[in-house]
Amino acid sequence: MSIPRKRGWLAASIAALLVAPLALIAAPASAAPTAPSGVTVVYTEGAKWDTGYSGQLTIDNQSSTTLDDWTIRFSLPAGAGITSLWNATMERSGSDYTLTPPGWGASVPAGGTYQIGFNGSFSGGDTAPVNCTLNNAPCAGGPGEDDTEPPTVPGDVSVLGTTATSITLQWTASTDNVGVAGYEILGADGEVVRTVIGDTTSGTVGGLTPDTEYTFGVRAFDAAGNRSDASPPVTARTAERNGGQPSDDERRVGYFTQWGIYDRGYLVKNIDTSDTAAKLTHINYAFANINRNGQCFQVNQAGQGDAWADYGRSFRADESVDGVADRWDQDLRGNFNQLLKLKEKHPHLKVNLSIGGWTWSKYISDAALTPESRQRMASSCIDMFLRGNLPPFDGAGGPGAAYGVFDGIDLDWEWPGSEGHEDNIVRPEDKENFTALVREFRTQLDALEQETGRYYELTSFMPADPEKVEAGFEVEKIMPDFDFVTVQGYDYHGAWEDYTNHQSNLVLVEGDPGPRFFSSEIAIDAWVDRGADPADLVLGVPFYSRGWTGVQPGPNGDGLFQQATGPARGTYEDGYEDWKRIRELPNRGYTLHRDDEAGTAWLYNGSTWWTYDDEISMKQKVEWAKGRDLNGVMIWSLDGDDAQGSLMSALDEALDS
Template sequence: MSTGTSGRTRHTKRITYRAVAVLAALLLPLATLVGLAAAPAQAAASATASFTKTSEWGSGFQGQWTVKNTGTTTINAWTVEWDFPATTTVGAYWDALVTSSGGHHTAKNREYNGTIAPGASVSFGFVASGDGEPSGCKLDGGPCDGSSGDDPPSAPGQAVSTGVTENSVSLSWPAATDDKGVKNYDVLRGGTVVGTVSGTTFTDTGLTADTAYTYTVVARDTAGQTGPASPPTTVRTGTGGGTDKPPSAPGTPQATAVTDTSVALKWTAATDDKGIKNYDVYRGAAKVATVAKLAWKDTGLTPGTDYAYTVVARDTADQTGKPSAPLTVRTTGGGGQPGDYAKVGYFVQWGIYGRGYTVKSLDTTGAAAKLTHLNYSFSNIDPVNLTCLNGVTKATSPNPQDPNQGDGAGDAWADYEKGFGAGESVDGVGDTWNQPLAGNYNQLKKLKAKYPKLKTLISVGGWTYSKYFSDAARTDASRQKFVKSCIDMYIKGDLPLTGGRGGAGAAAGVFDGFDLDWEWPGSEGHAGNHVSKDDKANNTLLFAEFRRQLDALSTTTGKKYLLTAFTPADPGKIEAGWDITTKDGTPSVFDYMDYANVQGYDFHGSGSDNSWEPNRTGHQGNLYTDAQDPYTTKFSVESTVRAYLDAGVEARKVVLGLAFYGRGWQQVADGGARGEWQAAGGAAPGQFPEEAGTRGYDNLLASVPNLTVHHDEQSVATYGYTGDKGQWWTFDDVWSINKKTAWLKSKSLGGVMIWEMSGDSGTLMTAVDSGLK
């Protein structure tokens, strides 16, 4: 049976690679390991650190720090950090252990002065060259002045009326945000607090009929701090005769004119028992206009871009009703223009081990300058909590058929713990032991700084980590919990503390969105994967929840967050798990994503366990159906893409997958066809012992002796053969990439996706870039 959609190269990290990482940790300098292990014993809010220059001379000075316990419990250890300008250096020191990294200095207590009783203090000193003043002082990670460092909450969104009677007003408002969490809200009528609630709704009672009241809302955080008030809202109570109902939903907006930079809309009126006052127009989750008429024009838009609109009516009592059904409109232009195509590459977390492929490799090979998007693979799903999982260092089982192979697995060391030296770093600056973010994530941040147009996404799932997608997507509550956890971890950057790294906001700014790699909803994938008959519907609902929460975040940050997917080539898997057809008023899964990376490879192959197709060769990424294909299901790029387009998927949302690796067999008979579709004796030796049948493109050409490359003009497929009873390999090269990029441009597709970047040192990426100009 063809498992062309299995994604068999999409394995997570191997146990042998993890051993390399552990060995690297053991080889760290002792001082570094000691520094990583040290942790403050007392929060900075219960102590202060103050600096004085006890003496000065022309070329330097003697400095002293004093740490005072301002709390009510004993401090058992302390750490003071500060920065000096480059012109000032620290020499001799006493009563502390002082280490320096550039202009950053860290002092830790000695064994005899770490304990400070309440109200007591200790001092340490040093001699410095230069005349600089300290800055950026931190005591045990917090401000040296003893403040909490806790910012007050933001203003809540403007309240709206959800119900009015002659003596009551019901209100709701968008939540405020706070770095430590919002505790509750004060609701003010005029300047008087009339209620305090933990949620975002309130009903004010005992009011006078036909009277206007003005309300504001103020948030309070868990530290008791209050923030600024929301914009005011004025609501008039009813005149008697019962409850004033909110208006109905307006009709679905229609686009009356679309240009490269504008969309003109109209809609049918809502109804209300007391009359309609005006309409709010929303682009995504952001309100962009309030108008009294039934039409509006949105301007200043980006060519070739999707925009989703809804309209909400407001009545004369200032109550808002339900939103209209959404309308998605693409502005003209952009499509097919030079440089407009997506060039998406997957970077594998474990590539830094056996492959020796780091984030810096993306720069040195020239790939980073050519890519538009980079997908970092993979994040796992917590098998117990059904949340995004990180902060663990656990290898997968070496048995690819182990149903629990990926349970609880992850590599926080590679993600954000590992310190990269200057020679391995994108910007030539090595990591320090005490920075909260290191590893691949910090290198991605540096890569984005060098290439500001590059977008990075975190890929969740993959072949080995998709086991619990079905559970996480099962209910509305589980979807909300899962999505929130992923956004908190990867967009807000709240990484688990491990190995001295991580913490709240540590990875903020690294990722621009999510790539969901559920392999596969509603059908078989990795051994042991959980599958449900409801997966197809829940898959769409999961994407809807990601889009809802990401758009809600956009309203506070002003940033657009991406949502993409890896989708199958197998028609059976599409039907079982992917609702790709937009029905009357019912959104498809594509309505929530920016684009899909559609599988254009792994049509045929043989894996390490010989459970796939060990006995017959076959093309893994042929553009057209091969006339000689003996299988019942005849895979091709063209037929795969046609399945999506025929279902009504926008061509620009289809990004075609290419393989930067080859699949091979051994003991292949010639059969008069140079090995095509011929009998074989299993997977050929691979680039790595545990991955038989697979080699990266560069490795394949360099390591398989006597390989002659052939091009099948009819099916547009590249293959290599070493001769009768030898090895046969199927792969993409410059010739096939040129053919495929020309074809996808003729179909107005969105671009190219690459699995995965470590297989190529520049030849194939240059072909992709040239082909999409």
């Protein structure tokens, strides 16, 4: 059986991979320091078409030290040229090219590889680089003139392991008269479904359908493009996914922010290495945007979308969940591919695509306005993210490219019928239209279940403010269509107000200066009183802090409920700071204070004041939620935790007790 996941045009073209040697010509002695020992540069050429071709350079570092910086120089034959490239910065002078690391850096760890992909144009003839140097030394590891023998067939191919969406194969290494450059895993129809660079003996094919039988073979190739015959086929069945409705266990929902991979450096891999993935039931990916036509869309434009982060960026081996670097020719890279790998490692996890958010809810009122617009919004989001039909971007995307990444939709319209972001479109009829939009999504998700045999969740992020609940939600009508909803349990107060206050208090605290009064108790009551079952509600908790400065001690000397001169300085935003940074303040002249009944903590140094949650207050919030018969907690956002996942561990321990 061939893989049902459809592949984009570029990935299909790589089915005809031709690995060719870099033509290595020694540089003059004066410009030739010792070549990096154990570092190989391999050129891989994809299929040619009428006016162009595709190619890849792989830096294979088999030395014992990290290659911290690199410069690759080469020439292309007359008539050939590079038209676009990724994972490197390029300078060109005529037919001469210089490649250096991109702005985010690209060190190559010991034992690791780094891929640089490009598209090019040619007028016929050869496109292989010549005169190649790496760090001013001749590129190491090129094939000898006698490299004409193909590698031997990989032996003893067997199934090492399976998950609901992946099959891992292992084999005995091939041999070659010069050296094996890599392996190709072939589908039942002979199509290349996975290329693994290096003389490795295992590889994983992901993006598969649960409880489905697949047949694969393996063949080896060397740096000159010689290929072995395919191994005898091996057949395996993927595991069954835990389908149907979620269990009655407490839900642990964490938001992963698309932009957290930048300044914060928080990658999908960190969800695993912090042991957070094992403790979560759901990840909500924030966010998808809605355009003027009321449709989900993908672009790579500041303020509009980040297709590069979603599925374009190639993560290095040391950045990847499974330790395998992305290849330039993959139809799925970026955060989406890493989430798929995370699910393969933790099959219990569900990942939902969150639509809207504070900034990207602008046009949802338009999208919810008519039956036609509601149908258009739901179908566009389902097609793009659940069926996985991503628009082509930088060699990635295409039909079915993201199939299997997402398990449902999380609606995050902030807010129907109420003020949210100043640019939002708001209508009085948003309340009824939201009900109809929820029904449309549920109807289309049910139809998709019939098509694929998989159940798809529908969830929503809901406000804590009773006025917003009343203005925007027909609670009794919408709740039956949701698997569960998360209720905002934070941002009750912040530096947009003049007085210090708690941002996530469970109950009202005596002396609260207002001007409006919020608490988790008030928020949950707003939903339950209007018909929501507590078992369908999940309480939001913050992995960040809100802060003020210019704060006097006040009568209790702790700065609580005191006037401030403005927001405290934050790393990414004034008045806001991640918990992992706030936790260091008690060692920097701040005093810790608590209100155990309200489940709050705060820090004060005589001038600057931060309201925040630590391990103790997180446990207090869980105990309160359990006492109200709520079904777990939701986290905004995972990148606020420390590398050890301390806050997540505290929540997990309390939920299990």
